[in-house]
Amino acid sequence: MSKPELKTISLEEIEALAVGAWILGTGGGGSPYLGLLNLRRLYAEGHRVQLMSPLDLDDDDWVAVVSNMGAPLVGQERLADSRNIARAVRMQEEINGIKFRAVMSVEIGGGNGVQALMAAAHLGIPVVDADCMGRAFPEAQMTSVAIGGLRPYPCTLYDPRGIEAVVTKVPSWKWMERASRKICVEMGSIASTSKAPRTGREVKDWGIHFTTTKAIRIGRAVQEANRRHEDPIAALLATEGGKKLFTGKIVDVARRTTEGFLRGSTMIEGSDADRGSRLKLSFQNEWIVAWRGEEAIATSPDLICVLDSVDGHGVGTETIRYGQRVTVVALPAPPVLTSPRGLEFVGPRAFGYDLDYRSLFAPAEAGA
């Protein structure tokens, strides 16, 4: 085992991470607030989280991929708990007879952006500076490891009543989504999960690298601009090479649930430079397509982020409402998502839109 350089993450960086993860959630993934409360408590108790570069993993290391699965509303009554996520990880070790070197998040966006840190603090192992989405997506097969064709099983699910479940074997990632979702619903529509364990080699080849650092960087840019009374959105765009798509006011929100997902659209009426025009956003938990009239000007997997125009914080599809002043920006997607095989999993057609993905960013800009 090599001796990697580990960096201790400060509580101040975790506060920034919560802001950045909510922005990278692109409207979904739930709020990181309860995870942040857990980490404040863990830090007050003396726990610390160490950050490890994915490049420092040995090929035969094991990495636990963690997430909370379920309805954000249920998460408001059954609160995130580091013990549960840690237990789901231990189950993988028991089942596979392995020992994890580190943990990583399945998605850096939204509430799951802090799950890996909670597990790491509890288990006393580092968190890998990487994830499998580089943002948030609604389904289990919408990950870099699925795009990479890596094995989707086993997945452990833990419910704090002491119910433990394993999806031992499935033929595909879509089956993993269906089978684990059914179990999750029985558990009360929320469960702590540890996805198929990954080797160090797999994380190096298929993980989306340095996204924890990225979320901290984004959150910090926004927080520091707010402290200096400067434009937080300009600061975010300058840091991440994003593009401003539209500025305006929410004038309509239409929501419905189909097959368990929150789908719908919202209309934004332009102000400032966009006065006189409108932008429509379609969402499925996350913002998926931005329309100007009939033309799709931005689509998944590019990150469409709706931000509060004043403080630059993320605005979620569950909380958006008429009258909010918002700025819509696009951030470049990680290259693995924009590859031809990546687009089969997370391009506009994966969400039912008969559209070709066209990146808003030149290839040189589209770094992870």
Next chain:
Amino acid sequence: MKRIGIDVGGTNTDAVLIVDEKVVHSVKRPTTADVTSGILDALKALRANPAAAVKVDAVVIGTTHFINAVVQRRHVQKIAAIRIGMPASASLPPFCDWPADLAALVNGDIFMLEGGHDYDGRPFMPLDIAALKEAARKIRDKGLRSVAVCSSFSPLDPSCETTARDILGEICPDVAVTLSHDLGRIGLLERENAALLNASLHDLAITTVAAFRKAIADSGIDAPLFLTQNDGTVMQAEIATAFPVMSFASGATNSMRGAAHLSGLDDAMVVDVGGTTSDIGQLRHGFPREANAVVEVGGVRTLFRMPDLLSIGLGGGSHVDEDPVRVGPLSVGYRLTSDALVFGGARLTATDIAVAAGLIEIGDRSRVAKLPKRLIEAALRDAWRKLEEDIDRMKTEAGDVPLLAVGGGAFLVPDRLPGISEIVRVPHGDCANAVGAAIAQVSGEADQVFRDLSREDAIAAARDIAADRAVQAGAARDSLKTVDVEDMPIAYLPGNALRVRVRVAGAIADPDLPAAA
């Protein structure tokens, strides 16, 4: 119907007599440190007018006393917190997101035990009766006098909380018990926080309501007492004693409700321009639209039913800067009558600009006669731009709506604004708060998740629950009207889960009649 409305504000205590929906007489008296002697002063002054010395049916008080206790960390008491829902949520115990200073004052002990429900009404774990009894004995032995109980998904099924109340009642009968489902909505931490705050105000609520009663009795009035709550409706004094947190935001709400009553408009935007700030809100069906989001009280996150208000630093006492021309957000505050130019002071204020522009006649106009015309125009434009932007921001639907302009600084509101069909200025606008208290109705609310019901059936079921709660709070059932309906489909839940929130309100039931079944 003859009612006295009283608004106990930071500066003034206003009292108004309303007979058959018309304002008969109103008075303003300084608010006193003990609050109640100011109320007695105002009542005596009101009753000194022969027209107002009639027998009244009810006295309704709007007060910021309880929220001030939390904000100022005064008169809060040590309580016990009982959380039911283990083994879930164990890492985030009661008080986990409170400011440390307030938690230290309030946290007397924490008990976390098994029980609670799932989102679909199934029991989460069997309720741990033995642990409940053990907690009750410890509470008794420690001498704690007030307890907050919060169980997971109790808005769907309150049975764990009511069982806890029964057990506490057997083992420590003198302890006051706040149940979170009586206060709250889905969102365990926020609902629990509301219950904890409420429990911490128990003793203060008892002494305050008793003092209110005494002030009323001392003024020779024999009528039932009501307190206004955050949503612009009233509760009987006995209920206010049990739920002091429900009065937290009643001031702004009373002002909006009063404006609606005085103007006869039920659906409008409202701007209340005071000396220091302007509060902007929206009336829907005669009630303020409520904040959907988390509301912080004294640093504690809650989901109180509070009006969705935007407060901006613009009022009659706002400083006017000349280079660049800017109105507010600083203000001369209560020193307006000494510091403003028209009152012989040296500070250029929004009031001076309004006098110079001929919008109002107040003070000595000759003192602002030499103000440059372009300064007057630029300052008014700045004030109007701020109002325009923020009023538009608070609108929740496209299209033109009327705007009610009330408060002492209402002259700062221009006669036309984009997105506003007309600006309505009401007589007695300066005592809109007390009018709002006097005309308040009784309400009830339900907020639940419904499964496998059509949208219409789910809303009807929620309305029935809300109506029962309103009647319990003192409303006449046949007068109830639905004032707010909101439904929200929920992601990732099976059975077409729909979260529905319904609020109803109606007239205060005649105390001489038995409550309608």
